[in-house]
Amino acid sequence: MSVAGYDLIVIGAGIVGAACADAASADGLRVAIVEPGPVGGGATAAAMGHLVAMDDDPAELALARYSLRQWEAFADLKEAEFSRCGTLWVARGENELASAATRAARLGAAGVEAQLLDAQQLYELEPELAPGMSGGMLVPREAVVYPPRVAQHLVRRAQARGAVLYAGRRVQALRRGGAQLDDGSMLSGPVLVATGCALPALLPQLPMRARKGHLVITDRYPGVIRHQLLELGYADSAHGDADSSVAFNVQPRPTGQILLGSSREFSATDAAVSPAMLRRMLERCFSFVPALRELQAVRAWTGFRPTTPDGRPYLGAVPGSTDQWVAAGHEGLGVTTALGSARLLLDLIRNRQPAIDPAPYSPSRMAA
Amino acid sequence: MTERYDVLVVGAGPAGLAAAGTAAAHGARVGLLDAQPRAGGQVWRHDVRKNAPRAAREAIAALHGVTLLAQHSVIASEDGALRVEIPQGSTLLTYGALVLATGARELLLPFPGWTLPGVSGAGGLQALTKQGWPVAGKRVVVAGSGPLLLAAAATLRAHGAKLVGIHEQASAESVHAFARQLLHWPARATQAALLRAKLAGVPYRFGSVVRQAHGEDALRLVEIDGAHGTSLVDCDLLAVGYGLVPNVELAQLLGCALDHGHPHPHVQVDELLRTSVPAILAAGEACGIGGLAVARIEGAIAGHMAAGHQDDARALLPERDRARRFGALLARHFAPGARVHALATPQTLICRCEDVPLGALDGYADARDAKLATRCGMGACQGRICGTALAELGRFPRGAGRPPLFPARLATLAGLALSSSDASRSST
Numbered sequence: 058m059s060v061a062g063y064d065l066i067v068i069g070a071g072i073v074g075a076a077c078a079d080a081a082s083a084d085g086l087r088v089a090i091v092e093p094g095p096v097g098g099g100a101t102a103a104a105m106g107h108l109v110a111m112d113d114d115p116a117e118l119a120l121a122r123y124s125l126r127q128w129e130a131f132a133d134l135k136e137a138e139f140s141r142c143g144t145l146w147v148a149r150g151e152n153e154l155a156s157a158a159t160r161a162a163r164l165g166a167a168g169v170e171a172q173l174l175d176a177q178q179l180y181e182l183e184p185e186l187a188p189g190m191s192g193g194m195l196v197p198r199e200a201v202v203y204p205p206r207v208a209q210h211l212v213r214r215a216q217a218r219g220a221v222l223y224a225g226r227r228v229q230a231l232r233r234g235g236a237q238l239d240d241g242s243m244l245s246g247p248v249l250v251a252t253g254c255a256l257p258a259l260l261p262q263l264p265m266r267a268r269k270g271h272l273v274i275t276d277r278y279p280g281v282i283r284h285q286l287l288e289l290g291y292a293d294s295a296h297g298d299a300d301s302s303v304a305f306n307v308q309p310r311p312t313g314q315i316l317l318g319s320s321r322e323f324s325a326t327d328a329a330v331s332p333a334m335l336r337r338m339l340e341r342c343f344s345f346v347p348a349l350r351e352l353q354a355v356r357a358w359t360g361f362r363p364t365t366p367d368g369r370p371y372l373g374a375v376p377g378s379t380d381q382w383v384a385a386g387h388e389g390l391g392v393t394t395a396l397g398s399a400r401l402l403l404d405l406i407r408n409r410q411p412a413i414d415p416a417p418y419s420p421s422r423m424a425a
Numbered sequence: 426m427t428e429r430y431d432v433l434v435v436g437a438g439p440a441g442l443a444a445a446g447t448a449a450a451h452g453a454r455v456g457l458l459d460a461q462p463r464a465g466g467q468v469w470r471h472d473v474r475k476n477a478p479r480a481a482r483e484a485i486a487a488l489h490g491v492t493l494l495a496q497h498s499v500i501a502s503e504d505g506a507l508r509v510e511i512p513q514g515s516t517l518l519t520y521g522a523l524v525l526a527t528g529a530r531e532l533l534l535p536f537p538g539w540t541l542p543g544v545s546g547a548g549g550l551q552a553l554t555k556q557g558w559p560v561a562g563k564r565v566v567v568a569g570s571g572p573l574l575l576a577a578a579a580t581l582r583a584h585g586a587k588l589v590g591i592h593e594q595a596s597a598e599s600v601h602a603f604a605r606q607l608l609h610w611p612a613r614a615t616q617a618a619l620l621r622a623k624l625a626g627v628p629y630r631f632g633s634v635v636r637q638a639h640g641e642d643a644l645r646l647v648e649i650d651g652a653h654g655t656s657l658v659d660c661d662l663l664a665v666g667y668g669l670v671p672n673v674e675l676a677q678l679l680g681c682a683l684d685h686g687h688p689h690p691h692v693q694v695d696e697l698l699r700t701s702v703p704a705i706l707a708a709g710e711a712c713g714i715g716g717l718a719v720a721r722i723e724g725a726i727a728g729h730m731a732a733g734h735q736d737d738a739r740a741l742l743p744e745r746d747r748a749r750r751f752g753a754l755l756a757r758h759f760a761p762g763a764r765v766h767a768l769a770t771p772q773t774l775i776c777r778c779e780d781v782p783l784g785a786l787d788g789y790a791d792a793r794d795a796k797l798a799t800r801c802g803m804g805a806c807q808g809r810i811c812g813t814a815l816a817e818l819g820r821f822p823r824g825a826g827r828p829p830l831f832p833a834r835l836a837t838l839a840g841l842a843l844s845s846s847d848a849s850r851s852s853t
């Protein structure tokens with residue numbers, strides 16, 4: 058039996074695997090990509106596609122900033138549907154406004170432009186916000202994209218450089234020196250596991266939980282909101298460990314549609330839309346933008362965020378192995394941080410000095 | 426705000442009316458809901474010019490003890506209850522037994538020019554006309570497939586339209602073979618003869634297909650490929666429909682199994698119209714296109730079943746089987762042919778919500794794949810039109826929908842009983 062050999066076998070073609078395959082092929086490696094479903098059809102297809110720097114964890118901020126710079130190369134790519142609407146963090150109450158000041162300073166120090174807004178400036182930018190907001194923080198250069206098509210673009214670009222896509226194939230098991238596919242065939246070479254929530258099937262030693270989220274999209278209402286809007290308390294929902302939480306997080310799509318989020322649940326395992334969760338999430342949104350109530354919803358759906366115990370992705374060698382790599386566990390930020398993750402990982406694989414410190418993401422932290 | 430009925434019927438067409446009336450006659454507390462402002466469904470849609478046919482009036486008058494819930498749209502299911510949008514907000518309805526009588530919609534197929542203003546569905550234009558949309562004096566071409574073309578044409582003519590011609594894609598042999606079979610259904614034969622009489626003088630062509638609609642900002646003329654070659658016909662309106670497809674989306678949302686052994690899925694039911702989900706029955710077009718007679722008899726069967734009277738339901742089965750055979754006959758003789766399937770070019774828009782041309786879908790093997798890459802089916806209709814057309818063209822089956830079933834206010838999805846405007850009105 059002939060065994061196909063590669064310099065890198067990327068397992069999973071979500072936004073993370075696609076970015077890794079793209080970076081590896083650009084580096085001259087002979088790349089295989091294995092994906093059982095549509096490219097970008099996992100968590101990547103469910104995502105909001107907001108490119109955003111979160112600053113509450115310095116490591117996360119470094120990775121986001123590194124990635125956001127690379128996203129600029131996609132600003133003119135038609136498929137990316139890149140729209141620089143900016144992020145507007147809304148403060149309710151003086152405490153939140155004070156936290157906005159701290160955050161703006163932190164972002165500024167990291168080189169991300171951020172402006173503090175008083176209430177009047179806030180309402181000038183977003184007149185539909187409910188009365189009583191204290192102000193906010195505008196991060197004007199941030200953008201939104203359409204993630205599945207970016208993943209498809211990255212895979213196609215890798216294919217144009219010679220990468221081979223095993224479409225409709227699943228990796229059954231990792232084997233010494235390679236991977237076995239579900240049709241029994243073997244691929245040989247170093248592997249990079251980028252299977253998101255499905256990571257434990259191949260690497261059970263790396264804990265991963267799937268964190269369910271709901272989204273709703275409306276019909277077209279251009280101009281009702283103008284920026285990606287989040288409440289300043291969003292980080293508490295995103296990075297807290299509550300079994301379930303919601304946060305105000307709404308986005309104007311370039312089509313004029315409005316995308317509404319967000320919810321987080323650890324114990325829900327089925328993909329069905331939960332009326333109770335939807336209600337909690339939407340009521341949160343209405344409390345910030347009451348006009349949303351009367352808009353027509355076209356569709357609601359759910360997705361699962363791949364979540365590690367400390368919320369940071371695994372980027373690096375599988376503990377105890379030299380030819381198995383992992384890039385998974387990006388939780389609610391994987392679209393933002395996919396490009397930087399891929400560069401970081403390629404530097405590690407190629408034995409180069411990464412541009413940012415890789416230690417916080419090392420999978421070996423779980424072995425300790 | 427939750428209301429409970431012993432028997433809840435979704436759809437107030439002939440099937441739903443029969444189901445509700447029958448169940449109520451057994452003493453059940455029955456709710457009959459429909460998204461439309463009036464009962465009657467498709468065939469008995471209220472006509473601003475004419476009184477409803479006697480059968481319709483009788484069916485509605487027979488609804489003793491039935492609560493008629495007009496302008497109630499079922500948009501989602503919530504833990505065994507139905508979330509229903511109404512003009513002033515939303516409500517939640519629960520039931521002991523549920524009858525799905527959601528009917529059918531028209532099959533629209535893409536061809537060059539089909540998105541021009543002035544082009545519509547045949548049943549679609551018929552419905553608009555009944556609601557008072559003016560067609561008097563307009564030159565109309567009716568085209569597509571099946572007896573619905575004649576019904577639509579008759580309505581249009583009654584409202585003053587000038588019918589330029591009716592173009593049936595099925596071959597003359599096929600239509601004549603169908604007509605010979607009509608002898609076994611005298612009532613149908615009479616109905617057909619009446620329609621033809623109302624359409625006296627209007628050319629009715631077989632093996633004739635509208636290839637293309639022309640016009641800059643609006644329809645001006647159509648190109649017709651008939652038995653005797655191609656011709657160009659001036660007209661103001663083109664009404665084109667290729668038959669009907671069952672509305673199965675609500676059944677699917679409720680977890681009922683579908684029967685995929687057809688070009689377009691049907692709700693799967695056993696002999697006594699039970700779906701795969703306990704306490705949920707289905708009747709009429711939703712279980713496969715069969716027409717008015719099937720709808721009425723199946724509605725009655727489902728009504729007996731929902732009220733727990735199986736023997737009464739069984740007694741109607743022979744009649745039902747006979748009526749169903751007529752539906753099978755229709756499907757056999759009027760199924761769209763290869764010529765119709767080949768009309769759209771790669772440039773023809775397939776998804777009207779998102780402006781996706783057919784050619785953009787080349788190379789995609791399933792609906793979800795294509796949707797993620799091209800947005801086909803992502804719009805407000807959730808692929809009801811394009812997904813159904815793509816299945817008919819043999820590309821790939823339509824993907825499963827997501828809630829809400831129809832676009833609905835965010836407040837409804839949030840389970841808010843009243844819309845905010847009403848809430849504020851009542852609090853001031």
Ligand SMILES: Cc1cc2nc3c(=O)[nH]c(=O)nc-3n(C[C@H](O)[C@H](O)[C@H](O)COP(=O)(O)OP(=O)(O)OC[C@H]3O[C@@H](n4cnc5c(N)ncnc54)[C@H](O)[C@@H]3O)c2cc1C
Pocket residue numbers: 068069070071072073074075091092093094095096097098099100101102103104105106107108109226227228229251252253254255258259269270271272359360361362363384385386387388389390391392393394
């Ligand atoms: C509701 C929601 C909203 C979000 N919003 C945002 C946002 O606004 N901004 C942001 O940056 N992030 C957002 N995210 C997070 C982001 O979507 C994820 O972090 C990111 O998509 C993860 O990408 P991935 O490639 O690791 O995973 P996935 O996209 O899930 O890809 C994993 C792939 O691996 C494949 N696979 C699985 N098992 C195997 C196997 N054995 N062999 C081969 N292939 C396999 C799967 O088929 C899948 O395609 C959101 C997530 C959700 C759920």
Ligand SMILES: Cc1cc2nc3c(=O)[nH]c(=O)nc-3n(C[C@H](O)[C@H](O)[C@H](O)COP(=O)(O)OP(=O)(O)OC[C@H]3O[C@@H](n4cnc5c(N)ncnc54)[C@H](O)[C@@H]3O)c2cc1C
Pocket residue numbers: 435436437438439440441458459460461465466467468469497498499500526527528529530531547548549551552573576577669672675708709710711716717720830
């Ligand atoms: C456009 C059109 C025109 C037609 N014209 C004729 C004609 O002229 N003559 C003829 O003999 N046949 C006609 N038919 C055929 C018709 O399907 C049958 O004759 C008959 O009406 C079928 O009865 P039914 O009760 O099964 O469904 P329908 O009559 O279709 O009734 C179904 C009802 O369910 C309601 N409904 C569906 N989903 C929901 C929901 N989620 N929430 C609330 N309500 C819902 C709809 O509003 C509708 O009123 C037409 C069909 C169509 C689609």
